Amino acid sequence: MRQSRTVELSAGMFVLLGFAALWFLVTQITNREAEVGSGSYQLVAKYENIGSLKVGAPVSMAGVTVGRVDAISFDQTIYKAVVKLRINPEFDRIPDDSDASIMTAGLLGGQYIGVTAGGSDVFLQNGGQFTLVQDAFVLEKLINQLAATFLSKKDESGDGSESTEPAAK
Amino acid sequence: MMTLIKDLFANAQNFVANAGAVALFFARIVTQIPVALLRPRLIIRQIHNAGGMSLIIIMTSALVVGMAMGLQLYDVLARFGSSESLGTGAGLALLKELGPVLTALLFAGRAGTALTSEIGLMKATDQLAAMEMMAIDSVRYVIVPRFLGGVIAMPLLTAVFIMISLFGVQLVGVQQLGVDQGTFWSQLRGSVEMENVQEAIVKGFVFGVASTLIAVHEGFRCVPTAEGVGRATTRAVVNSAVLVLILDYMLTAVFF
Secondary structure (H helix, E strand, O other): OHHHHHHHHHHHHHHHHHHHHHHHHHHHOOOHHHOOOOOOEEEEEEEOOOOOOOOOOEEEEOOEEEEEEEEEEEEOOOOEEEEEEEEOOOOOOOEOOOEEEEEEOOOOOOEEEEEEOOOOOOEOOOOEEOOEEEOOOOHHHHHHHHHHHHHHHHHHOOOOOOOOOOOOO | OHHHHHHHHHHHHHHHHHHHHHHHHHHHHHHHHHHHOOOHHHHHHHHHHHOHHHHHHHHHHHHHHHHHHHHHHHHHHHHOOOHHHHHHHHHHHHHHHHHHHHHHHHHHHHHHHHHHHHHHHHHHOOHHHHHHHOOOOHHHHHHHHHHHHHHHHHHHHHHHHHHHHHHHHHHHHHHHOOOOHHHHHHHHHHHOOHHHHHHHHHHHHHHHHHHHHHHHHHHHOOOOOHHHHHHHHHHHHHHHHHHHHHHHHHHHHHHO
């Protein structure tokens, strides 16, 4: 009997240790911000181009994460990307003239939605839509624009070396 | 040439028959699980045997693996000037791949062999036959509790392994090589998602089922001699190691 009691105790200790480890993995090292609390509400923003924005990307105001991108779909009637945002319930004072832009974290980091508060006294409700939006910043476009301006300036200054000119778009 | 082809054919036939035998045995175990659950003490004892007794080897290996990984990853990441990502790299590598696989291999070596040789010896000393004589289902009272013990223990061992390994990585990376403590943990938290932990636990569970099943099956059907038990033990380790690695590829593809 004594023997089996020891076995049970040590089995119990093992199981407890295992669950403690599991609890540690689940609560301490996972990205808890990804979960938006219950009672959250939904906002909509429509973009011409969302770049590489992904479902689950953060929605931040002044750098603080206030919600997550909930769903991304494409509206064929207006040819725009419809992004649904899930906002934490405690952030319920977003003015209805706020601006929702798609930004890039770091130079080549992941994309997120940055909301800049407007000045209106009317706040966005569940299902509300951002009227002011700014599309994703696409690096290739910028490079092309820069290349174009650079080359046209070169032409104006009368530099004759046309041989290195790439096909400008 | 003819004998070669014949051998090849016989081997293939053996392989298929073996797979079928394991599958049938698994079905037999599953049907007995509800009855076996009525005797939790038998299962608790096997959790102790499979889990508690493997804890020391798992924890020691985990710490050393973590420390080695800290050194290796730091070296690679420092070449790209991103040694702060040590937490990300280590956490994802451990959860998604190294933790479950290494735990399963160690588990097959420590707990699997113990199961095979124990059951094999029971068979060699006619204990299983004696049970049959008394109309006691040996699968129900010998095999199923051991199987359940292993299956319950493996995911928990995996979690312990990953936790201790992360501690080892942190020990080398933060304490010795000077990665910032806060950066280490925030990088880790920033990139590990719930589904990575799920992957680790699902893998741990599946590997637990696979290696325990092979271990009890090899013990149950071994040739009841000293040599036969020895061979069955070897086969159990080799087969479960290979099966775990194959399953690992499949599960990784599923979670990709």
